[in-house]
Amino acid sequence: MGRVAFSSVTKRFGDVTAVDDLTLEVRDREFLVLLGPSGCGKSTALRMVAGLDAPTEGFIEIGDRPVNDVEAKDRDVAMVFQSYALYPHMTVRRNIEFPLRSRKVAKAERDKLVADAAGILGLAPLLERRPAQLSGGQRQRVALARAIVRRPQAFLMDEPLSNLDAKLRTQTRAELVELHRRLEATVIYVTHDQVEAMTMGDRIAILDEGVLQQVGAPQEVYDRPANLFVARFVGNPPMNTVGGQVVRDGAERHVALPGGDVPLPPAQAKAIDRVALQSVVVGFRPEHVTVGVDGPLAATVTVIESLGHERHLVCRLTDGQMVIARQPADGPAPDVEREVRLGVDDGRLHVFDPLTEERLDR
Amino acid sequence: MRGTALRPRRYSRRVREAGLGYLLLAPSIAVFAVFIFYPFFKNFYLGLYRNPFFPGQPRRWVGFEQYSDVLTSSEFAKSVRITVLFALYTVPLGIALGLALALAAHQRLRGIAIYRTIFSSTIATSVAVASVIFGTLLNPRVGLLPWIGLESTPPILENPTWALLAVSVTTIWQNLGLSFILMSAGLQAIPDDLLEAAHVDGAGAWSRFRNVTLPLLSPTIFFAVIVGSIFAFQSFGQIDLLTRGGPLGDETNVLTYFIYRQLRGTEQVPDEGVAAVLAIALFAITLLLTVIQIRVLERRVFYGR
Amino acid sequence: MAVDQAAGRDFWSAGDRSRASRPPGSGRASRVLKTAGRYALLTVLAAIVLFPIYIAIVNALLKPDQIAGEPPTFVPTDPQWHTFPDAWDGGHLGVYLRNSAIVTAFITLGQVVTAILAAYAFAFLEFPFKRTLFVTFLATLMVPFEVTIVTNLATVDSFGWLNTYQGLAVPFLATGFGAFLLRQAFLQVPRDLQDAAAMDGYGHLRFLTRVAVPLARPAVAALAVFSFLGAWNQYLWPLLVTEDDRLRTVQIGLKQLRQTSLDQVNVTFAGVLIAAAPLAILLIVFQKQLVRGLTAGAVKG
Numbered sequence: 008m009g010r011v012a013f014s015s016v017t018k019r020f021g022d023v024t025a026v027d028d029l030t031l032e033v034r035d036r037e038f039l040v041l042l043g044p045s046g047c048g049k050s051t052a053l054r055m056v057a058g059l060d061a062p063t064e065g066f067i068e069i070g071d072r073p074v075n076d077v078e079a080k081d082r083d084v085a086m087v088f089q090s091y092a093l094y095p096h097m098t099v100r101r102n103i104e105f106p107l108r109s110r111k112v113a114k115a116e117r118d119k120l121v122a123d124a125a126g127i128l129g130l131a132p133l134l135e136r137r138p139a140q141l142s143g144g145q146r147q148r149v150a151l152a153r154a155i156v157r158r159p160q161a162f163l164m165d166e167p168l169s170n171l172d173a174k175l176r177t178q179t180r181a182e183l184v185e186l187h188r189r190l191e192a193t194v195i196y197v198t199h200d201q202v203e204a205m206t207m208g209d210r211i212a213i214l215d216e217g218v219l220q221q222v223g224a225p226q227e228v229y230d231r232p233a234n235l236f237v238a239r240f241v242g243n244p245p246m247n248t249v250g251g252q253v254v255r256d257g258a259e260r261h262v263a264l265p266g267g268d269v270p271l272p273p274a275q276a277k278a279i280d281r282v283a284l285q286s287v288v289v290g291f292r293p294e295h296v297t298v299g300v301d302g303p304l305a306a307t308v309t310v311i312e313s314l315g316h317e318r319h320l321v322c323r324l325t326d327g328q329m330v331i332a333r334q335p336a337d338g339p340a341p342d343v344e345r346e347v348r349l350g351v352d353d354g355r356l357h358v359f360d361p362l363t364e365e366r367l368d369r
Numbered sequence: 370m371r372g373t374a375l376r377p378r379r380y381s382r383r384v385r386e387a388g389l390g391y392l393l394l395a396p397s398i399a400v401f402a403v404f405i406f407y408p409f410f411k412n413f414y415l416g417l418y419r420n421p422f423f424p425g426q427p428r429r430w431v432g433f434e435q436y437s438d439v440l441t442s443s444e445f446a447k448s449v450r451i452t453v454l455f456a457l458y459t460v461p462l463g464i465a466l467g468l469a470l471a472l473a474a475h476q477r478l479r480g481i482a483i484y485r486t487i488f489s490s491t492i493a494t495s496v497a498v499a500s501v502i503f504g505t506l507l508n509p510r511v512g513l514l515p516w517i518g519l520e521s522t523p524p525i526l527e528n529p530t531w532a533l534l535a536v537s538v539t540t541i542w543q544n545l546g547l548s549f550i551l552m553s554a555g556l557q558a559i560p561d562d563l564l565e566a567a568h569v570d571g572a573g574a575w576s577r578f579r580n581v582t583l584p585l586l587s588p589t590i591f592f593a594v595i596v597g598s599i600f601a602f603q604s605f606g607q608i609d610l611l612t613r614g615g616p617l618g619d620e621t622n623v624l625t626y627f628i629y630r631q632l633r634g635t636e637q638v639p640d641e642g643v644a645a646v647l648a649i650a651l652f653a654i655t656l657l658l659t660v661i662q663i664r665v666l667e668r669r670v671f672y673g674r
Numbered sequence: 675m676a677v678d679q680a681a682g683r684d685f686w687s688a689g690d691r692s693r694a695s696r697p698p699g700s701g702r703a704s705r706v707l708k709t710a711g712r713y714a715l716l717t718v719l720a721a722i723v724l725f726p727i728y729i730a731i732v733n734a735l736l737k738p739d740q741i742a743g744e745p746p747t748f749v750p751t752d753p754q755w756h757t758f759p760d761a762w763d764g765g766h767l768g769v770y771l772r773n774s775a776i777v778t779a780f781i782t783l784g785q786v787v788t789a790i791l792a793a794y795a796f797a798f799l800e801f802p803f804k805r806t807l808f809v810t811f812l813a814t815l816m817v818p819f820e821v822t823i824v825t826n827l828a829t830v831d832s833f834g835w836l837n838t839y840q841g842l843a844v845p846f847l848a849t850g851f852g853a854f855l856l857r858q859a860f861l862q863v864p865r866d867l868q869d870a871a872a873m874d875g876y877g878h879l880r881f882l883t884r885v886a887v888p889l890a891r892p893a894v895a896a897l898a899v900f901s902f903l904g905a906w907n908q909y910l911w912p913l914l915v916t917e918d919d920r921l922r923t924v925q926i927g928l929k930q931l932r933q934t935s936l937d938q939v940n941v942t943f944a945g946v947l948i949a950a951a952p953l954a955i956l957l958i959v960f961q962k963q964l965v966r967g968l969t970a971g972a973v974k975g
Binding site: 383386387389390391393394397398399400401403404405406408409411412415469470473474476480481484486487488489490491492493494495496497499501502503504505506508537542545552554599602603604605606609612617624625628629632633641642644645647649651653655656 | 683709712713714716719720723724726727729730731761787788790791792794795799801802804807810811814816817818819820822823824825826827829830845846847848849850853878903906907909910913914924925926928929934939940945946949950953954957958960964965
């Protein structure tokens, strides 16, 4: 079974807490993405699964057994490093073969497994070359081949695409997803790139400063971010967040934002009442903003970014805050410095507690 | 008007730059010319003369006869043998020990810096310091060795069989600091993630060493062997302080000491001609050895990333 | 020179990272045992390396008969502190240290200055035969010292420089290695800086002193340490050139001391320690530069 589980895992380096009480289960054959900004602890968490660092507290399970006391070389995992970590003095063949030689696999078997791995990744013509003679993309594939050659329980990948150029990245993304399907293996994938996370993961686990913020399927994380951090981190352009006062008008609830009052749907109104908040932070994604002549919020269009298939309208609210709206690029664009009215699509308003930064209607 | 006005200026700027270049090189070149190149070439010439038995009399021209006399003499052959032996004793072991220390100190332990300072400390011991310490330690009157059980009659430094070994041990100890620093620097150039990858790939400590560390360390080791051999061939101080070429005559008479004896004369009268020939021989042998080492070893060195 | 700079910067701290952690072993208890074992090994190695120095310190403080005794004494119970002033006075160590200091300073300064000048010429100026001249500089590294002794002795004698500071120092005032090292460093000064300086009207001298040397400071410091060590450690040349006590350097002086204190081995040891002390102190202070200087050629091959 390729299940990996973190149970209250904490990792401290001196005074710095890199991972704080992480409890997370990666299901067998799942592609789980650990997403977060630099320094959020995702790489540290990965290294603990690999066995390169030991947890300060808590334990990690691979399969069904706790592996805290098992050395890296005895865990049945493979790792793809950000720098690929190819052995520069060995040929591609020897690089791929290395994990098998370490485990004393017989030569005939080794050759077959290496040929298989090389075949899957299209490396057959490159087997006798050295890493220095390969392109970045080819090196990455060698790193992958080395990882898959012994069919471990789990694959650990540490930002494997970050050293590739944009075009190659997109292409390799798709290939990795297909590889995962083909291998039917568990993959734990670390990245800071939310596009990778969204497109590749079965589930995404978002970390910030060592603390798990939310874990869920990409769409779920996108549609219902658990807190402001996730809301702002996932999605490009990022979600607009504006703070405002709660206005109680009989049974209705509005939020007074700069430039107008925005009505709150009942579910969120109830949540606000439950906690008796006076002020909230509302969030709405750029694609859910309507720009027109009627709508609750007054704003001025300042910059129009044209991307070909869509436009981004950067609008200034009455208090100077900026809000981004996305529109498809058909129809005329509004004039710059034109006053417009913004609205938010029904049911697309997110409400957060300004203090705890958490979503209110969980 | 522009053409004629500018051209003389541009011309003299290049000349000025060249002049400045030569001026800046002049001090170095002057020293090199007088104290390195001139003696180097004159040395060949000096070898053609033999000094007379009695000082004060002019040198005698003997031509290349002196070259062949000296180079085919049995003393020369023995001296070469001893020099090579000395290098063989000190270079490989010195590198291996330096590497061992470097590996031991290459761990992430608290306070490792202290150990690293200690391991490099012998670099602060000059040749005289190391030799005098060991010379006294190995002296029979200091009773240290007999206590360990390494007694010998005659005592080590006066023992024809063991004297060269004793000098070698002193040399190895003296060079430990340098060897350690060199190997440590080499170890540090090996990226951590390569060793981590090997670890995750299932390689144990020895396998990681043999398959990753050692190959990537090969340029450093190569450099250490070449430079170490050259230094070994030019060792002098330890010999002079510990055994004076002896103990009985020439058991530790490495080429440098042989040359010294010709210049300052112990039993024989000083003979510059012979010294000159020996010096050329030393140069030639060192050069040859270096070239051989480069040819043979460089194939097994892995460069580049 | 990027690699050797890294070696110098991280050398003493690599391994002692406060972010260090223990990779999993096999049980907490055995992990502690493993760490203890590592420290034990390190301590044993350190003891072996330091043993001769330790013995020297101990023996400097013992009485001569204690030293010769069996089993040897490892801890002085009656420290003979007088051996140190004895060594200093009787062994003229003050004079020798002064001589060594003067000659070494002379040589180090000379080498650094001539290397800076030569490297500047090779790195920033154009002139005919530049390449040939550079090869000549490198060729000096191939010529072993012994080949030059005889003639140099005669030359120095003809200048009247036997048994003088000049005689000890002048033959070593230039260094091919130094020129090579600093040329590498100077070549790394970005082209833009040179252009900017030219536009600002910097003459060569100003560029050298205000831009090139400051930027190449690590290499210059490394060269200084390297030259210093080489000069301080010289043995054969001082042996041949100095004839009396006034000019002896400390290396030859130690030889002298050993001869004159044959019966007082403890004084000899004290002298050795005194002679070693300045170098030890300097090296502790200039550790980083030392490492850079020595590894300048090694890591990249």
